Amino acid sequence: MKRILIKFSIIVLVLLTMSSCQKWLDIDYNPNAITESPAIDEGVYLSGVESEWAQQAVTFFVWWNGMKDWLLWYASDGTQGYETRFEISTDYGGEIWGAYSGALMHSNALYEKAKENGNKRFQGIGAVITAWHWFNMADYYDQAPLDEALKGAEFPYPNVNSLEEIYTHANALLDEAVECFTSSDPGDLVPTAAQDYIYGADFEKWTRLCYSLKARYAMRLTYLPGKTPAGQADLVLQYLQNGLQNNDDMCSWKHLASLQFDSYIYEESLYDYSAAGMTPSLYIVDLLNDLSDPRRMIFWTEAEAGGYIGHRSGTSSVAGNRPSRWSMSYCTQTYPDMIMMYSENLFLKAEAHALKGEYGPAETAMKAGIRADMEYHGVPEADIITYLAQPALTMPTSVEAAQELVMTQKYIANTFETTESYFDFIRTGYPRLDFTTINQVINTNTFPRRNPYPPDEIEKNPSISALGQPDYFRKGTAWDTKPFSWRSDTK
Amino acid sequence: MSTNTSVSQNYKNKGGLVETQGVFNRYNNSSKDVESTEMITYDNTFGDFTVNVMAGHNIVQNYWNSMEFEGTGLVVPGIYNSSNVSTYTAGSSYGMFRSWSLFGEARIGYKSLLYYTVTGRNDWASSINNDFFYPSHSLGFVFSELLQNAKFLDFGKVRVSYAKVGAPASAYTTNVILSQASSSDWLGHSWPFNGQNSYLPSSTYPNPDLANEFKSEIETGLEMRFFKNRLGLDLALYHNWSTNQILWQQLLNSTGYEGGWINIGGITHKGIELGITSTPVQTKDFSWDMSLTWSKDNSMVDDLGENDEPIDLGSGGWAIVGQPYPVLYGDAFLRDDEGNLVLSDQGSTGTDRTTYGRPIIDPRSRKIFGKIAPDWVSSIRNSLRYKNITFMAQLDIQKGGLIDNFDEHYLTYYGMSPLQENRPEDNRIVFDGVMGHYDYTSQQVVVTNPVNTEWTYYSSYYQTVCQSTEEDNIQPRDFIKLREVALTYRMPGKVADALHLKGLDVSFAGRNLWRKFKDGFSGSDVETNTNGISNGNAWFNYSFPSLRTYALTLNITL
Structure with missing residues (x-):
């Protein structure tokens, strides 16, 4: 009996030793999924983070059909049978807030990972993209979670921070990015050109982009209480000295014709309009007609009756009198997702000078901006010279009129490019968009000046419930304070 | 140690009504579970007391593996294998779980x-x-x-x-x-x-x-x-x-x-x-x-x-504090304080009307429709034996509980539900309820006419607002089922003896032979949950009902 007991105890002891070894239990790594491991380095993240950034930058032109209609770059043709009105409800613009668990979370993950590993170049790119997302969040939502955001169940109901706090954080990220890009010790891992699809691992361009973004967002605060237009203009001019230098510096995601997936603008033209092209609005066509803009023949086809004729949104075009269309040779497969144009830098410079009452330099910068945009679109030199020589482009000598001229030309150059035209209009009131030419939205006669908070955040997050749903049709974010009398119902 | 292997194949020839190009699918699933338990016991008696003590150790390892091949477009009709398809998808997954335990037990009897x-x-x-x-x-x-x-x-x-x-x-x-x-x-x-x-x-x-x-x-x-x-x-x-x-x-x-x-x-x-x-x-x-x-x-x-x-448990069920687990929860129709359906007084009143006269989704919050689990379940089994013949019948009863019949959701959209057999010729319906709307400013239900006489388009109701709420598809899951009936004949002892057996039974049994659901359930079986056994367990959609089966069994006792 004693022997049996001893033998049994030995067997038990062996089994215990075998199974109680922690290593025996260390098997919980899903073999059917890609899980976080040393093999997943920053290079695996990077191109996805850049792609999601680009998607986020153009998303609202596509999914929020109202935006391009409202900005009058486009007018729905009633004959195509599409919904010509758009409803602005409390879940409107949820794609932007969705970046918290998507594009923003991912760029932040890249930034954090690279920072932990000491890989400065990756850290810099992560910081730039994360900064852009934070600026975007603040510009659309004003107060939004920052300090307690992105921390999962640790803060299930994150407190909000003010717009200024978010801006400060984002600007600090841009400063940190500059240090990372210029550091003599880049760390063990540096992005390859293939991984950094946007700038091909050109960190001088990344550095210039940092300064240009600082300029863009400094200008955004022109009318923020506590700031002055002249003070912000000085900052803008200071940052732009190190900003983008030419069209080659533009920040965009380039679609490749050789690949299966084309630009959103091509897809929309192709499928929604059977490659007949989208219809430009009366407003933008008339605006370009006024100065015989040479970009018309690049942007649009001629109307059936000849010349360039826009369309009133929602009405049906009539055979024999069909309006111009957005040209399919312009809305191509390779049309880029634009994040920042070089011309925007020159218009920022022009506005900054105008705000300081420096009208000569303002005109020079504005015309440089127009030239940069026309060169980008391939306008012949002679046409550029003719266009720029027009008296209408002489800078007026009052801040308001100068600002209007600069913003109008900036709007033209930014057509179907970035969301800056939306923020510029909310901030300055220019250009004088003619809303009588669009079909009105279902539930209001204007467009939101900011985004409503998503319903689930209003319902569940006490810090956002306390703020309540803002009157988003009448009041934008903290920087939206400039009165502009010509359109009283927007304030 | 236990191992399980299953292979299933699904194929359809070219020219069918559903899969016109033909399909060939093959699924391999296997699992291997290893478990070892070792125990030491000690038993003794001390006067009127008995003592049993046991200490043990247990280790478990579960391994599972699955592979699937789904091919479409048979090249040569009537040949079903992976090389005879135009396109295919294939995948595999496997995984492992391990645990170990120490346990003990002491039993004292007096x-x-x-x-x-x-x-x-x-x-x-x-x-x-x-x-x-x-x-x-x-x-x-x-x-x-x-x-x-x-x-x-x-x-x-x-x-x-x-x-x-x-x-x-x-x-x-x-x-x-x-x-x-x-x-x-x-x-x-x-x-x-x-x-x-x-x-x-x-x-x-x-x-x-x-x-x-x-x-x-x-x-x-x-x-x-x-x-x-x-x-x-x-x-x-x-x-x-x-x-x-x-x-x-x-x-x-x-x-x-x-x-x-x-x-x-x-x-x-x-x-x-x-x-x-x-x-x-x-x-x-x-x-x-x-x-x-x-x-x-x-x-x-x-x-x-x-x-x-509230937590979404999947399969239609939700966990909500203060409520039974789980409950059906979702968007519901707007009702006034008396519980009357509020029918929209907004929108065009002409023949191009859309929302007018139509029920409205309550914009304020979702509603708890009720609990999914039954109030009670019961089973009655009777067995009658005469000499070597035994007749057995079992009746299962379930009272209460709800299910979300999502088949109805789709069928009503396409006008194919049996509930729509008596649809109006003019495609117009007048709902019972009150005319009104929800006023966002005062956050009140406003009733503008306590009696509704306004029609709305029948098909439009089913294709719009009805699709946005589960309320129309919540149905009772009560049932009575004749779960099993069996007739067994036990061979005489001498027959078994001649075959050197302890017993030899022949039985013929049928399962799920008859069933009765509560009025209001329009699906095929309340016991079927589309996603299998899950926490939610209330989702009926594209599901097969429990099968009626017959079995002839020979039971040999050695």
């Missing part, structure tokens, strides 16, 4: 009268970082030992027990999973892009602190047998509660995640289980055995973590 048992167990599992201990105690009192003179009583026992059971998370729950970067055909982003692929953290919150869940139970029971065991009673009352339950919590986007597995749940069940067995007639050639079971369970969700958010 004369055949009183028994006390205490157990303890500690588990370590591969899927979580912590180990966990859980004990149990039970006390049994065989009071019939003190009533030896009560002739009618053969056995009587009361018992009371407390038990705690722990369970780890499923394998890989705490893994930080990466997923391919966001793609959108419309936006022109897809992966791999230009030869470059990219993986990013998923929107599932990786919870490294996830711990095991516990379930505790206090049970008291009475077991009695009378009249030479011809009448038996088994009654149990229980109260159990779970803590730290692992549930999927939806997170706000601002947390950086869409949800994650978190220890947040606390659910209580209180119930009663009754079992009665009897033999009303027993003679040499004939006997009639009858048994009845009846049980009722009342559940309550006590805790769902911070702020007690």
